[in-house]
Amino acid sequence: MRRYLIRKVAIYALTFWVAVTVDWAIPRFMPGDPVDRLISRMQAQPSSEHALNSYYTNAFGFDVPLWKQYVNFWAALFHGDLGVSIANFPTPVWDLIRGALPYTLALLVPAIVLAFWAGNKVGAMAARRKALDNTVLPVGYLLTATPQMWLGMLLVFVFATTLAWLPVSGAYDLSLQPAWTLEFARSFLQHWILPFLALFLVAFGGWAIGMRNMIIYELEADYSNYLAALGAPTKLVRKYAYRNALLPQITGLALALGSVVAGAIVVEIVFSYPGLGTLILNSIENRDYFVLQGVFLFLIVGVLIANLIIDIAYVFIDPRTRIGMEGGA
């Protein structure tokens, strides 16, 4: 168990180092000087360019050699300092991320957890039940093959533009400000439903198909036939099949996290939802590389931690891993 954990943590640490280094390098090796860009955005007159240039070069820490910038970056990182936004100088990148994060989490976590739970349930139910299978399978394929962004646009067209049941975009009504009131909560939920559905439905389809196939496989395994031959009730047989089928699905969840995050980013853009995705889009439009760097760093860490948790959880869920590590037979 210890060796397993040490090995895993070491791999994660290495991945983290590589990812962060790449993340650090990208803005610095991109064409175009961010300070020049800022000055051009200000429409500064040539007479004040020199003063502005030296001030901002120093403020962004570009006035030291690259290797020193790299060291400073790590030092700052361990103090939780992600740097300063270029386009919104001098707003700390962390302030921007902190502002956007609740919106992204509010979409992402329920979408991941509920889709995984519901998809697996429905997929398991569908396996070997003809009527259900005939509907779940095609619908599942259709959903999982749909890009979240397109589904989002479709949902907006049907439920917001045409039926006008739900709002078109944003995270709350334009006449409100975030606060602890029922009115705000209701508005927040109304705005949350469609982007949530866009993420949920696509993931749901994938899990349902995966589970349905796994259950069919497990129901044909020797242990299932043996149980059935012993006269065990179908319910019990299916229960055992479900628990075995869940294992590859959990591995799949770890693998899918990255793409779910990517999906959330585009869905936010479709709905103009003020989360990390919208922040990324705005940063790209404004060439705000430090914000991009910060958001990506944040996502990298998030996905790595989630994967680590799943890796550790695996030990407890799958007795074979545990027994294998403990040297048992």
Added chain:
Amino acid sequence: MLTRKRGGGAAAIAVALLVVIVASIGLSGAGASQRSAFALPRGQTLYMSGNQWSPNNDVNPAKNWDYVTGLVGFNYETAFRYDPMKGTFIPWLATSGKWTDKTTYVMNVRKNVKWTDGKTLTPADVAYSFKLAKIATHPQHPLWTDTGLQGVNAKGNQVIFKFAKSHSYQQFDYYRYMVAIVPQHVFQRWSKTELATANLNLTSGKIVGTGPYMYQSGYGASSETVTWKKNTNWWATKQLGIKVAPTYVVDISNSSNAAALGNFAAGNIDLFNNFAPKSAIRGQTKTYYSKAPWHLSANTVWLFPNTTQKPLNDAVFRRALATSIDISQILDKAYQGLAIKASPTGLLPIWNKYVDGQTVKKYGFSYSTPKAKQLLAAAGYKDTNGDGYVENKDGSAINLKIVCPNGWSDWMTAIQVIQSSAKAAGIHLTVGYPDYGTMADDRGHGRFDLLLGNDRQMSNSPWTYYQYIYQLPLSGNQTTANYERFTDNAAWKEVQQLDKTPTSDKSQYQAQLTVLQKTFLQKLPAIPLWYNGMWAMFNTKYWTNWPSSSQNKYTDVSWRNYWQMTSIDMLTHLKSAGS
């Protein structure tokens, strides 16, 4: 075992709900400056969008490319405003101003104007505001380095500006309506660096101004809207008898054009200042003009040739290129008629009165493929190898690349039209769509052949346009002007002379402008193409009496630096559709 299974489902739902709750706690934390949620009465609220693309957390009036919409105009006001349609200055926090001698300008400060914290506006506040630009990193620092201004002092009810013998008029005029007048008693707590570059966060939860609106809520890195509430004690109501119609103004941050347009179509936005296709103008939607081009013109789009390399260093070749471009095709294909062709002088329609017809007739250019061919042939550009394209005078091949940032779809269409137009005249162009950063970097360092630019907005003086074209000396990196790297010392002297000519000296001012038009058209260092629109669509369901070409001729955008032109007049003239 069965219970455990069910427990899993409940746990999943519980986790999901928990996250939504935690998120909303995070949100109420993020909006720390908000007191409570409140729904605004729709009939008394103006919703607008089109200016804010960055977070709503900059309340520094010096940063006029970043501050929250309305900060200057709604809250802080300027000494004067400028009416670009009439070409006149409107006395605002100053009741009048004049040059008492050749080096002294005196501003009379309006009396009985209160800051929103109850204190009185003083001439010392006005002087202090102009002095802030002395800080070297202040965005308006050129007020002190480029205009000849030497000192600003408050005396009695006046503010006295002392200038060097040789000084600017045009640039100083610009700062007269661009410098936000701020309360010294509030601003003195900030350091110089903060005043010039920081966001001046809302420590006390209040911004103290003199204008028609007071900040109400929305400050924050992730907020979607900023809400302004009417200042019932606004000085202009008592002194000028005017008041802004909407009780609340909500500015909505953009994240994408499509989402914003969806909101406008749903009737949630009253004033829409993003580009939108012509099909959006229908039903209750109105625009400044009731027919093409629908919108006012806000800035000129130029084609910049790199004049440091052949054949673009040859004025005749540049003229041939300009003559070859079918601009009306660009307007059809990229703008569906929402924009209009630029004058060959490049001057905006608001400066039409300065355009010298004789000069344009004699030295101007207009689209004609045969004329372009003729110009090329006469200058010695011939197709020697028979590939359909002309070669350089020395026989080497011409292959020029024209670029615009990737994703700027209207401009991408435009450069394709330019390519095919030039081809018809025998000029070989290829198109490229680099990333914006690459384009800007190459533009600054002169690593390009041809590119488009439209950085200068409407202003009080064509000087801002000529400075954009001719500014010297060149530096290694041209970040804001003279992208074409054109060295014409005589022309630059003329531009400086224009700056030193007062607008009130009508004959001299016109003479100087005529000279510049001739200089420009003779050598054509940059090619004016079309005017980008002042994009504005109005929803007439809740508010009527919007600006139009027949009445209320005001700037109709919520963009920064336009409120202190005449956009604020738009709000004082609006009428509630319900009343």
